[in-house]
Amino acid sequence: SPPDLEDIIRRGQDRLRRALPGGGGASPAVLGLIALALIVLWAFKAIYTVQPDEVAVELRFGQPKSELSQPGLHFHWWPIETVETAKISEQLVSIGGGASSGSGLMLSGDQNIVNVQFSVAYQVSDPKAYLFDVSDPDGMLAQVAESAMREVVGRRPAQDIFRDDRQGIATAVREIIQGTLDGYKTGLQVNAVSIEDA
Known part of the structure; x- marks a missing residue:
């Protein structure tokens, strides 16, 4: 007979509990590290640099914003905003x-x-x-x-x-x-x- 779906889910949960430290309940330290890693990843994606021979256009939901980003370090709200750059030197x-x-x-x-x-x-x-x-x-x-x-x-x-x-x-x-x-x-x-x- 085919395996019971509930039995498969229960066995998967048991394996996951054994794999995680502390028997499946995540400790506050582990949750804090995961949150910190996510914040660092987000900041890494949200900060961008425009080179001296470039300008950048930020897009919010795919639509260009009115102002251009001049050379330097900038911030945008990733992932709802993206950045495209154009080289303006000759x-x-x-x-x-x-x-x-x-x-x-x-x-x-x-x-x-x-x-x-x-x-x-x-x-x-x-x-x-x-x-x-x-x-x-x-x-x-x-x-x-x-x-x-x-x-x-x-x-x-x-x-x-x-x-x-x-x-x-x-x-x-x-x-x-x-x-x-x-x-x-x-x-x-x-x-x-x-x-x-x-």
Whole structure:
């Protein structure tokens, strides 16, 4: 016959009593240690540090709070609040040539194939938009930058790219990138575009 459910529960309780010190009744010292351990764990999760090149956004029940946390030590009510950080220092992405994010081979306006390697210097201007409005703003930046460069190079003769109007091309590309990123509300600001090789 199958074992009785009450018998299984009773045997489990007996084993638990034998395993615990004092025959199953927890002493105040043991309860105090458990409570202290839980408080330390909670404090460890509730205190966080924002690095000098970051800002943080606290979320309460998944919704961003209005104020940003600046660099330093901060407290939040874990687990009902969580923290997301965004690096606000200037970052650089390289595109084309030997860079892994794109091939760099482009067709100029006078039907020549040119190999353009360039970099985009950018930083986070709106941490909330950067963290929550677009799933991969850094990846989007690389794709938009390569597309913008192809568009501008496709309207110019190869000579402009090689030497005559590199700065004009870089400025036009920066404007296209920024306009596209603003349209998608990525929270990114493009500081400069530099053509390194052509």
